[in-house]
Amino acid sequence: MHQRRLWIFLFLIIVTSLAFAQEIPQVFRGATVYPIDGEPIQDGTLIVQGGKVVALGKTGSVAVPSNAVIHDVKGKVLMPGLVDTHSHIGDGSGGDRSNALHPDVRILDAIDVRSKGFRKALAGGITTVNVMPGSGHLMSGQTAYLKIRPANTIYDMLFCSDPVNGICGGMKMANGTNSIGEKPFPGTRAKSAALVRQLFLKAQDYQVKVKSAAGNPDKMPKRELEMEALVQVLEGKRVVHHHTHRHDDIMTVLRLAKEFGFRVVLQHVSEAWKVAKEIAEAGVPASIILIDSPGGKLETTDIRNENGVELDRAGALVGFHTDDGITDSRLFLRMAALAVRAGMSRTKALEGMTIAGAKMLDLGDRVGSLTPGKDADFLVLSGDPFSVYTHVEQTWVEGNKMFDRANPEDHEMAVGGYDVFRRSLYLDACEGGAE
Amino acid sequence: MRMRTIVTIMILSLLILSSLTAQVAIKGETVYTMSGAPITNGVVLIKGNKIERVGPASQVQIPNGYKILSGKVVTPGLVDAHSVVGLAGMLNQTHDQMQLEKSEPMQPELRAIDAYNAREALVEWLRNMGVTALHTGHGPGALASGTTIVVKTVGGTINEALIDSGMVAFTLGESVSQNFRSPGTSAKSVAMIRTEFLKTQDYLKRKGNKDPEKRPAIDLKMEMLARVLSGQTKVLFTAQKATDIMSALRLAKEFGFKMVLDGAAEAYLVMDEIKKAGIPVILHPTMVRPGGDTRNVSMETAAALQKKGIPFAIQSGYEGYVPKTRLVLYEAAIAASNGLSFQEALASITIGAARIIGVDKRVGSLEPGKDGDVAVFDGDPFEYTSHVCGVVVNGQVVSETCR
Numbered sequence: 008m009h010q011r012r013l014w015i016f017l018f019l020i021i022v023t024s025l026a027f028a029q030e031i032p033q034v035f036r037g038a039t040v041y042p043i044d045g046e047p048i049q050d051g052t053l054i055v056q057g058g059k060v061v062a063l064g065k066t067g068s069v070a071v072p073s074n075a076v077i078h079d080v081k082g083k084v085l086m087p088g089l090v091d092t093h094s095h096i097g098d099g100s101g102g103d104r105s106n107a108l109h110p111d112v113r114i115l116d117a118i119d120v121r122s123k124g125f126r127k128a129l130a131g132g133i134t135t136v137n138v139m140p141g142s143g144h145l146m147s148g149q150t151a152y153l154k155i156r157p158a159n160t161i162y163d164m165l166f167c168s169d170p171v172n173g174i175c176g177g178m179k180m181a182n183g184t185n186s187i188g189e190k191p192f193p194g195t196r197a198k199s200a201a202l203v204r205q206l207f208l209k210a211q212d213y214q215v216k217v218k219s220a221a222g223n224p225d226k227m228p229k230r231e232l233e234m235e236a237l238v239q240v241l242e243g244k245r246v247v248h249h250h251t252h253r254h255d256d257i258m259t260v261l262r263l264a265k266e267f268g269f270r271v272v273l274q275h276v277s278e279a280w281k282v283a284k285e286i287a288e289a290g291v292p293a294s295i296i297l298i299d300s301p302g303g304k305l306e307t308t309d310i311r312n313e314n315g316v317e318l319d320r321a322g323a324l325v326g327f328h329t330d331d332g333i334t335d336s337r338l339f340l341r342m343a344a345l346a347v348r349a350g351m352s353r354t355k356a357l358e359g360m361t362i363a364g365a366k367m368l369d370l371g372d373r374v375g376s377l378t379p380g381k382d383a384d385f386l387v388l389s390g391d392p393f394s395v396y397t398h399v400e401q402t403w404v405e406g407n408k409m410f411d412r413a414n415p416e417d418h419e420m421a422v423g424g425y426d427v428f429r430r431s432l433y434l435d436a437c438e439g440g441a442e
Numbered sequence: 443m444r445m446r447t448i449v450t451i452m453i454l455s456l457l458i459l460s461s462l463t464a465q466v467a468i469k470g471e472t473v474y475t476m477s478g479a480p481i482t483n484g485v486v487l488i489k490g491n492k493i494e495r496v497g498p499a500s501q502v503q504i505p506n507g508y509k510i511l512s513g514k515v516v517t518p519g520l521v522d523a524h525s526v527v528g529l530a531g532m533l534n535q536t537h538d539q540m541q542l543e544k545s546e547p548m549q550p551e552l553r554a555i556d557a558y559n560a561r562e563a564l565v566e567w568l569r570n571m572g573v574t575a576l577h578t579g580h581g582p583g584a585l586a587s588g589t590t591i592v593v594k595t596v597g598g599t600i601n602e603a604l605i606d607s608g609m610v611a612f613t614l615g616e617s618v619s620q621n622f623r624s625p626g627t628s629a630k631s632v633a634m635i636r637t638e639f640l641k642t643q644d645y646l647k648r649k650g651n652k653d654p655e656k657r658p659a660i661d662l663k664m665e666m667l668a669r670v671l672s673g674q675t676k677v678l679f680t681a682q683k684a685t686d687i688m689s690a691l692r693l694a695k696e697f698g699f700k701m702v703l704d705g706a707a708e709a710y711l712v713m714d715e716i717k718k719a720g721i722p723v724i725l726h727p728t729m730v731r732p733g734g735d736t737r738n739v740s741m742e743t744a745a746a747l748q749k750k751g752i753p754f755a756i757q758s759g760y761e762g763y764v765p766k767t768r769l770v771l772y773e774a775a776i777a778a779s780n781g782l783s784f785q786e787a788l789a790s791i792t793i794g795a796a797r798i799i800g801v802d803k804r805v806g807s808l809e810p811g812k813d814g815d816v817a818v819f820d821g822d823p824f825e826y827t828s829h830v831c832g833v834v835v836n837g838q839v840v841s842e843t844c845r
Binding site: 299300301302304305307308332333335338341344347348393394395397398421423424425427428 | 534535563567708711731737739740742761768772778779824827
């Protein structure tokens, strides 16, 4: 109890001092800046204040306020905080094994904001993350879009303002072997699609009843959590994040999205290179995962690191995700380098790590680039974003330094060590079958 | 007629043989020989299956008729100091997962040569990525899981691939208790291992009996452990946690066997003890997931071992799920970005690895007389953005595609 009080006290001190620091403009001068919304700037100056990007330009061309704190970052590289569109950090869980479809289940009810996973993500430069429930269901539940701010409770991390009735994330779905199992789980691919269609038909009925009630509480259908979430999906307010690997499963997702008119982001998309044209023509974005070595999951045997370049060539929006613990949040930037190895342009790979992911989470106006007015989420890198020798030196979230490799505790978080990950998600995610 | 057929066949085979062992010259802007300083604008000449000459282009003339490969960086073929590939396959299905027998916790008599699939897709993948020699076999997870082998990543059969016998793979840790009802604890594990070695000592004594009638029947398990006790075969002891590392060191001392420490996630806690025991380390993959026995893993352990002067190699290890192997090149890269120098990191997957697995007379460096195993890169090999653009094994060009 005593310790808990102390913790809260320290937290309050940190938060108040951070809030105070927010008011003073901070200037980061001399670095090579990748703003993402424009060409890289050599010797740039970034000004942040009140948690927002205030100005960015070539050093000398941006007026520096007289009261500003100046950070000399000459020789460093600055870029926006990374957006991870699919992760399992936070020690959360989603739907249980009672059913294959859990549109009512919210991961935000189960996330531990003190989980070491968040600090690992910061060590890897991740500032915005879509924490997904699951895996192993056709519909594992509602995801949570989180900003990795200093947090005492889940409310400190959410993007949404109303955690009960607001849209605080997307809807996690899956097909292929991931969600196949013993009853009540489907036994085949066709059955998987049929179960999903049946549920969406029910949601359409519910939607009609709500509409015809026209706001009259007496005429409203009985509240149903599952239906309410699915109506949000049908109305395009809640985006479906769909785990899918094989080309035929990808086509099934596109077909379902078209039939019911929901907005979808394809997740993993291991065989995207086979149906890149179809994905692009459907106007559906794809968040891919690239791994540096093969094997382990039968359904993904045909995964290619060329997925990035093939999807981009076809005209689809391409983002990346860690699926942590499948890949390590701390090494997320390396995925962009793998995409470049396979032929993707450096520009597109960096967009995929930032703005593309932000758009997929409907957060493109808040994060993903160093555009004035957007959140001051950015990284100080020791060198080229694509180099193995480069380290994330600092991670800033809304103008607060949340990770500093020069700090021994943060350094340990980046490289590991004794008892550093005592409550890490790595094993849980693997044992839980995250994929 | 018959004679003519035989002569034709002989000529044809000679032609095939000569094309297989064609002469190859590899040119590199930088050649890391790993037996001396890197050579700028270097050339490696291979004749037959062996390296003929290595030196700067100004001193080494490429004779006519040599097939030429060239690239920015040339290194020895990579040596993976510990893998399960060939027993473990890419698909992760029952038929291609032969790395661990769970019927009993102590089965040193299981031989990797009886289980290695030379045509496994992961072997081909590793070869194309520059790995030319592989220490592989039964995985961690049993007190003694089997006896390993050293292979080249070529050949259609084990006989073509095999270059050396390996070690007996022992494990201490949580992973053993997860696979067997007993041992359920670390202390029980140690007791069971000690009991088996005591039995072996007794077996050897009875075997030495002058009266053939009183000698024991041949027992495969005892025979293999006897080889360990006599120093003919080393123990590859997988121990991740500091307590298990200490137990392994204690066992080696008690029974006097030769040992290579494997995994060693918490080596940084017992550096003095490892150094004092004079035991080399085949370190876990740098990017191994920090969970279970490896929950306290650090990316800086390789650098710490280097600083301490403990011989070490970096391995690809065993993976239960995605991915099904790792590439030592990428694992060494992470070590190189966490305190190890470029040359030290490269040594941990070439000559350093070859020494620890006992095949450094043949592989691991680019020196005349050694096997013609070479990897060619279009940039810094450790960068994800570089490609492996050529691989030569036993003097044969096995890949010329940039990957």
